[in-house]
Amino acid sequence: MKKILLLLVVFISPALLFAQDDVHKIVATETCECVQKKDASKMKDRSEIEMALGFCMLESAGKQKLDVDLSDPEVMRKFGEKVGIQMAIICPDVFATLFIKDDENPTEQLKFSGQIKSVDVGEFVYITFKEDTGKEHRLIWTRYFPGSDDFMDNPKKLVGKKASVSFQVVEYFSPKSKSYYNAKEITELQLQ
Secondary structure (H helix, E strand, O other): OHHHHHHHHHHHHHHHHHHHHHHHHHHHHHHHHHHHHHOHHHOOOHHHHHHHHHHHHHHHHHHOOOOOOOOOHHHHHHHHHHHHHHHHHHOHHHHHHHHHHHHHOOOOOEEEEEEEEEEEEOOOEEEEEEEOOOOEEEEEEOOOOOOHHHHOOOHHHHOOOEEEEEEEEEEEEEOOOOEEEEEEEEEEEEEO
């Protein structure tokens, strides 16, 4: 009986591994097609591209009825790596567009006007800013910018003030989630 079980394990395990590789190829192919339809060249920044890529990948995984634990960053990372490797082979042009675009203009400055809704002070200062259009942004203050000296002692006095703010999207490492994320880092803040 033990020999039969051992033989089953020896013959079935490689078949399952190949089946998983086939599923990653299918997900990669479908993800490539999905991202091509979304036209990554019109997306503003890497975070928008990664978001589209993630949605396409999850949509395909859903079609394949894969059980991927969305709450586990490590599982998601490994799944994304396996699909990404296949994407690099299946659609290298799409794959290159997705990840080269970020290097074209890594310090693009964005600017808008509005009102400061809230200020959270911790290891860094996070400012919630509401544009005149109504859109809200969560900005991070990590280093000196013109005008920052006026608020160092009490950043919360900014709440309710009208301002124009410039920022750049910067990639940071989060030790808690063991992953990288994009944050909007303040480069200038001027009260109006």
